[in-house]
Amino acid sequence: MKKLIKYGNENSQYGELYLHDTNCIGTVCLFHGGFWTMPHDLHQFDNVAHELLNLGFCVWNIEYRRIGETNHKWRDVFDDATKAINELNNIKNIYNHVNINNVFVVGHSAGGHLAIWLNSQDLKIDVKKFIGLSPILDLEIAYYKNAGDGSVEKLLHGNPNEFPERYLFGSPIKLKRKNSSELIIHGNMDDYVPIKWSKLYHEKIRKFTDISHLIELEACGHMDFIDSKSNVFDVLKSNIR
Structure with a gap:
């Protein structure tokens, strides 16, 4: 069973909730990728959502305001990520059979950025683990490397010299972690988001806390993470329980 649920008044402030008829073992929240831009949307994760449902989870597949929408503001995507997770309450x-005592937040690419960024935010939901699949973890590096053909500058409405505070606010590598576990899963054949960015992040975070973990996958590209029939999905399944 699938329900469309609004968590705000804007057109893109909604998600699709995949439900069981009875109790589920937990809830997985999904944030899709696409460098925060339209027309990329939550349907990237449709097959993954169905597979997670078959494993016994409820799934909250989240849409959010993206670059290209009318009156886009730089805080929109961040505000939506927080609101969408808190909407679980x-x-x-x-739907009282939804299990919010065993919550995982999973995101791919730009959605992975949001998933890991949320581990630095004050949420009204306890999250067991934040998982980034090929995530973008340093917006300043991504800007200078022109990731997504200038998507970072479009996201934050400026460059690091103009708005250093926005890059500080939005970059997981710059922020103090909460106590929840976080996991980065990244392929060594990623042509869109280099795995070395995740390695730099992991090395820095591990100097201060042991909550961060990194799994490097051989012969794995950027888009393999949204293929629910791939070996990559097996790795994800083994890390959500």
Whole structure:
């Protein structure tokens, strides 16, 4: 069973909730990639959502405001990520068999950026693990390397010299972690988001805390993470319980 649920008044502030008829073993929240831009949307994760549902999870597949939408503001995507996770409290009140005591937040690429970024935010939901699949973890590096053909500058409406505070606010590598576990899974054949960025992040975070973990996958490209029939998905399954 699938329900469309709004978590705000804007057109893109919604998600698709995949439900069981009875209790689930936990809830997986999904943030899709696409360098925060339209027309990329939550349907990238449709097959993954169905597979997670078959494993016994409820799935909250989240849409958010993206670059290219009318009156786009730089805070929109960040505000939506937080609101969407906190919406689980309201969802639980309506669908009381949704399990919010075993919550995982998973994102791919730009969605992986949001998933890991959320581990530095004050949420109203306890999250067991934040998982980034080929995530973008340093917006300043991504800007200078022109990731996504200038998507970072479009996201933050400027460059690091103009708005250093925005790059500080939005870059997981710059922020203090919460106590929840986080996992980076990255392929060594990623042509869009280099694995060395995740390695730099992991090395820095591990100097201060042991909550961060990195799995490097051989012969794995950027888009393999949204293929629910791939070996990559098996790695994800083994890390959500």
